[in-house]
Amino acid sequence: MTGHKVLLIGAGGVGTIVAYGIHLAGNSELSIVVRRDFAKVNDVGYNIDSIDYGIVEGWKPENIYPSVAAAASSGTVYQYVIITTKNLPDIAKVEELAEPVITPGVTVVVLIQNGFDLCRPFFDKYPKNVVISGITYVGSHNSGGSVHQTQPDRSFFGSGRNPYIPEDLQESKVKEFLSIYSNGRNKPVYITNEREYRYKKLIYNAAMNTSCALAGVDTGRLELSGALDAVAIPAMREIIAIAKADGINLPNDCINNAIHGDDGDWFEPSMLIDVKKGNPIELEVILGNVLRVAEELNVKTPCLSLLYGLLKAVQFRLRENQGHFTLPIDRPISERFYK
Amino acid sequence: MTGHKVLLIGAGGVGTIVAYGIHLAGNSELSIVVRRDFAKVNDVGYNIDSIDYGIVEGWKPENIYPSVAAAASSGTVYQYVIITTKNLPDIAKVEELAEPVITPGVTVVVLIQNGFDLCRPFFDKYPKNVVISGITYVGSHNSGGSVHQTQPDRSFFGSGRNPYIPEDLQESKVKEFLSIYSNGRNKPVYITNEREYRYKKLIYNAAMNTSCALAGVDTGRLELSGALDAVAIPAMREIIAIAKADGINLPNDCINNAIHGDDGDWFEPSMLIDVKKGNPIELEVILGNVLRVAEELNVKTPCLSLLYGLLKAVQFRLRENQGHFTLPIDRPISERFYK
Numbered sequence: 110m111t112g113h114k115v116l117l118i119g120a121g122g123v124g125t126i127v128a129y130g131i132h133l134a135g136n137s138e139l140s141i142v143v144r145r146d147f148a149k150v151n152d153v154g155y156n157i158d159s160i161d162y163g164i165v166e167g168w169k170p171e172n173i174y175p176s177v178a179a180a181a182s183s184g185t186v187y188q189y190v191i192i193t194t195k196n197l198p199d200i201a202k203v204e205e206l207a208e209p210v211i212t213p214g215v216t217v218v219v220l221i222q223n224g225f226d227l228c229r230p231f232f233d234k235y236p237k238n239v240v241i242s243g244i245t246y247v248g249s250h251n252s253g254g255s256v257h258q259t260q261p262d263r264s265f266f267g268s269g270r271n272p273y274i275p276e277d278l279q280e281s282k283v284k285e286f287l288s289i290y291s292n293g294r295n296k297p298v299y300i301t302n303e304r305e306y307r308y309k310k311l312i313y314n315a316a317m318n319t320s321c322a323l324a325g326v327d328t329g330r331l332e333l334s335g336a337l338d339a340v341a342i343p344a345m346r347e348i349i350a351i352a353k354a355d356g357i358n359l360p361n362d363c364i365n366n367a368i369h370g371d372d373g374d375w376f377e378p379s380m381l382i383d384v385k386k387g388n389p390i391e392l393e394v395i396l397g398n399v400l401r402v403a404e405e406l407n408v409k410t411p412c413l414s415l416l417y418g419l420l421k422a423v424q425f426r427l428r429e430n431q432g433h434f435t436l437p438i439d440r441p442i443s444e445r446f447y448k
Numbered sequence: 449m450t451g452h453k454v455l456l457i458g459a460g461g462v463g464t465i466v467a468y469g470i471h472l473a474g475n476s477e478l479s480i481v482v483r484r485d486f487a488k489v490n491d492v493g494y495n496i497d498s499i500d501y502g503i504v505e506g507w508k509p510e511n512i513y514p515s516v517a518a519a520a521s522s523g524t525v526y527q528y529v530i531i532t533t534k535n536l537p538d539i540a541k542v543e544e545l546a547e548p549v550i551t552p553g554v555t556v557v558v559l560i561q562n563g564f565d566l567c568r569p570f571f572d573k574y575p576k577n578v579v580i581s582g583i584t585y586v587g588s589h590n591s592g593g594s595v596h597q598t599q600p601d602r603s604f605f606g607s608g609r610n611p612y613i614p615e616d617l618q619e620s621k622v623k624e625f626l627s628i629y630s631n632g633r634n635k636p637v638y639i640t641n642e643r644e645y646r647y648k649k650l651i652y653n654a655a656m657n658t659s660c661a662l663a664g665v666d667t668g669r670l671e672l673s674g675a676l677d678a679v680a681i682p683a684m685r686e687i688i689a690i691a692k693a694d695g696i697n698l699p700n701d702c703i704n705n706a707i708h709g710d711d712g713d714w715f716e717p718s719m720l721i722d723v724k725k726g727n728p729i730e731l732e733v734i735l736g737n738v739l740r741v742a743e744e745l746n747v748k749t750p751c752l753s754l755l756y757g758l759l760k761a762v763q764f765r766l767r768e769n770q771g772h773f774t775l776p777i778d779r780p781i782s783e784r785f786y787k
Contacts, residue, residue: 323662324761329779334764339757342786364786375779411750418678419758422663425673440668442711447681447703 113289116180116210117170117191118142122249124193125155125256127221129162132170133292137189140172140180147175149254159249159258161294181209189286191219191243196227196394199424200433204230213237217282221245221264223314223379224394225307226402228269239282240269242303244310262295267303308352308359313367314378314395316344319416322380322390323423328368329375337368344412351399354406389427392420452628455519455549456509456530457481461588463532464494464595466560467509468501472631476528479511479519486514488593498588498597500633520548528625530558530582535566535733538763539772543569552576556621560584560603562653562718563733564646565741567608578621579608581642583649601634606642647691647698652706653717653734655683658755661719661729662762667707668714676707683751690738693745728766731759 115137117128128141143150154167174180180187187210196203203220211218214237220227221243228240248260266286268279283299290297300306320341321331331337345364352359383390396417403410428434454476456467467480482489490512496504513519519526526549535542542559550557553576559566560582567579587599605625607618622638629636639645659680660670670676684703691698722729735756742749767773 320758320761324758324765326761326765329775330764330768331761332782332784333775334761336757336761336764339760340754343754361787368782368784368786371779372781373779375775412754415679415682415751415754418675419659419663421678422659422665422670422673422675425669425675426663426665429669436668436672436714440710440712440714443671443707445671445707447707448700 112137113188114138114140114185115189115191115289116140116142116185116187117193118177118180118207118210119192119194120150121193122251122256122258123221123245123247124191125157125251126159126161126247126249126258126262127191127193127290128170129155129157129159129165129168130262130292130295131290132168133162133294134288134290135292136289139170140174140183140185140187141170142174142177142180144175146251146254147173151175153254155254155256157256157258159256160260161258161262177206177209186212187216189217189219189289191221193221196220196222196224196391197389198230198393200389200428202230203227204234211235211238217241217286219243219266219286220269222394223310223391224398225311226398227394228271231269232271232273236271236273238271239274239279240271241283241286242267242269242307244303244306262297264295264297265300265303265306266290266297267300267306269303302357304355305352305357305359308348308355308357309363311348311395311399312345312359312363313370314380315348315399315413315416316341317367318378318380319396319420320344321378322384323416323419325381325384327375327377327381328371332368340412340416344416347403347408347410347413348399351403351406351408351410354408355402384423384427387427387430389431390420390424392417392424396420452476452527453479453524454528454530454628455479455481455524455526456532457516457519457546457549458531458533459489460532461590461595461597462560462584462586463530464496464590465498465500465586465588465597465601466530466532466629468494468496468498468504468507469601469631469634470629471507471509472501472633473627473629474631475628478509479513479522479524479526480509481513481516481519483514485590485593486512490514492593494593494595496595496597498595499599500597500601516545516548525551526555528556528558528628530560532560535559535561535563535730536728537569537732539728539767541569542566543573550574550577556580556625558582558605558625559608561733562649562730563737564650565737566733567610570608571610571612575610575612577610578613578618579610580622580625581606581608581646583642583645601636603634603636604639604642604645605629605636606639606645608642641696643694644691644696644698647687647694647696648702650687650734650738651684651698651702652709653719654687654738654752654755655680656706657717657719658735658759659683660717661723662755662758664720664723666714666716666720667710671707679751679755683755686742686747686749686752687738690742690745690747690749693747694741723762723766726766726769728770729759729763731756731763735759
């Protein structure tokens with residue numbers, strides 16, 4: 110097998126569908142990093158039940174590695190490194206996780222992750238590398254190597270706009286990546302405005318996903334309890350204001366699209382599911398990053414900032430429960446004094 | 449036994465200590481309503497382990513009733529009805545619960561409950577009755593008739609200021625109640641500014657208690673995670689602003705007193721405990737009432753309103769889980785449309 114050397118890190122629900130899509134396209138030598146399910150996947154491959162690709166049994170890519178270090182030690186210079194892990198910079202920075210497999214000035218990084226302003230840390234660390242920003246609406250879940258894709262792979266790819274290298278080079282890499290990924294059954298779309306797509310997705314994720322996670326309710330109960338109107342809609346308007354200050358006029362129907370996206374379903378968004386499972390939440394990329402941009406642009410964000418403050422305490426609890434730190438038995442007495 | 453006919457409704461952790469204090473004072477014929485623990489208490493009485501009163505075994509008041517209706521059917525005209533239940537107007541209104549035992553123009557109602565602006569519904573329903581507002585800092589827990597009082601009974605009693613009857617009559621009833629309650633070991637205090645005490649207690653309850661309940665953390669973790677500064681302190685400042693517009697200047701140290709009240713303890717406030725136990729929260733009296741006053745006084749409350757909106761969704765979930773209502777299997781599709 111010849112072709113582009115492609116490594117995908119994080120072959121869970123979304124990652125496996127991306128990997129299989131690249132495999133079907135047939136233009137790459139595909140490797141993947143699978144951590145939790147390595148033993149099983151390495152042994153029997155993936156079983157996929159996909160709305161795009163049908164039933165696939167025992168699928169394996171060319172190479173399967175249990176870690177990024179193992180993928181690096183093969184000696185391969187990867188032309189593309191696709192990252193489909195969760196993005197949790199307050200726990201492990203993605204740009205550091207991928208460091209062993211990124212060749213400066215060569216490797217194109219493709220970030221298919223939730224959140225906003227994800228490329229910035231890569232430009233700081235790898236100023237000569239192209240980073241492609243991938244926004245996906247695929248619905249897919251992985252359970253120990255059995256992947257169930259329930260919603261078609263609708264994905265949008267654009268240049269992350271590295272300020273240190275020519276934009277036309279970056280655009281050409283986006284187009285090349287689409288040729289690696291398109292297989293006639295998925296429909297990845299080339300875009301030149303990834304930031305607008307990121308903002309649009311934040312309308313849902315920064316406002317509804319966060320509110321549901323805090324209140325412990327799905328989007329239907331958020332609406333029926335009045336919290337959609339009292340909390341999420343004002344938060345959405347703050348995202349629209351930040352985007353506007355950032356030079357992006359979000360379309361008029363963006364709020365409606367967000368609130369009607371789950372019509373008919375008592376839908377539990379990702380952050381709520383993480384909280385219920387006791388997993389860390391993607392708080393920094395969903396709220397922290399956009400709040401830093403709001404501050405740079407002098408946009409007031411009373412709702413989003415309060416949601417962020419409360420979710421920081423939730424994250425603190427989730428991280429403590431996962432053993433990331435241990436507190437003393439006696440609570441330290443604070444020196445703080447307020448007037 | 450002669451003396452004032454006193455009925456106490458809600459003999460849990462706080463209520464039992466109040467009842468026992470009245471018993472020791474010896475100026476009343478005391479009846480209590482005990483619902484959940486009636487059978488046991490009626491049989492063997494209370495076992496009390498009290499920082500104020502020591503060990504007391506098998507204590508019973510003159511009369512024990514399993515319901516307000518039973519207390520009413522005794523035919524007694526109660527001179528005092530003390531209410532120490534939780535106050536959950538969105539589930540059951542206290543002024544309706546107590547109706548069978550309130551004689552218009554006669555019965556003095558004593559509300560020893562958490563929250564703010566508790567007397568207003570009584571004045572609307574019983575315009576000729578005195579209502580005494582009791583603010584207590586007692587720490588006491590009841591477990592099936594075994595009561596453990598860990599913090600001394602510090603209580604403050606003032607007129608609720610019924611606008612329909614003379615204030616001097618109300619003040620004299622407060623003083624009379626203190627003579628019924630004081631026993632030389634507890635120290636109930638006569639106050640003429642109950643609203644200020646209610647506001648002071650809201651500094652803690654409307655800001656820290658609510659934030660802890662939403663984030664699922666104790667007050668220590670609220671502080672360490674940054675949410676005390678990001679959420680609770682701004683919410684406290686809104687309470688101070690509402691009080692000020694209401695003509696009450698809260699003391700300079702009120703924020704410090706609130707945040708240092710739990711020094712050294714990983715303390716879980718009441719609303720957090722309710723959420724963890726799946727019990728409804730005292731949301732309306734802790735936040736709803738003060739927000740209605742803020743609106744009347746045109747005070748902006750971005751933090752408190754957002755906390756309220758999120759906690760409405762939490763209350764919705766808690767009430768649904770307790771079977772207060774049932775939702776359809778398919779989520780109804782909303783007609784709402786936002787621009």
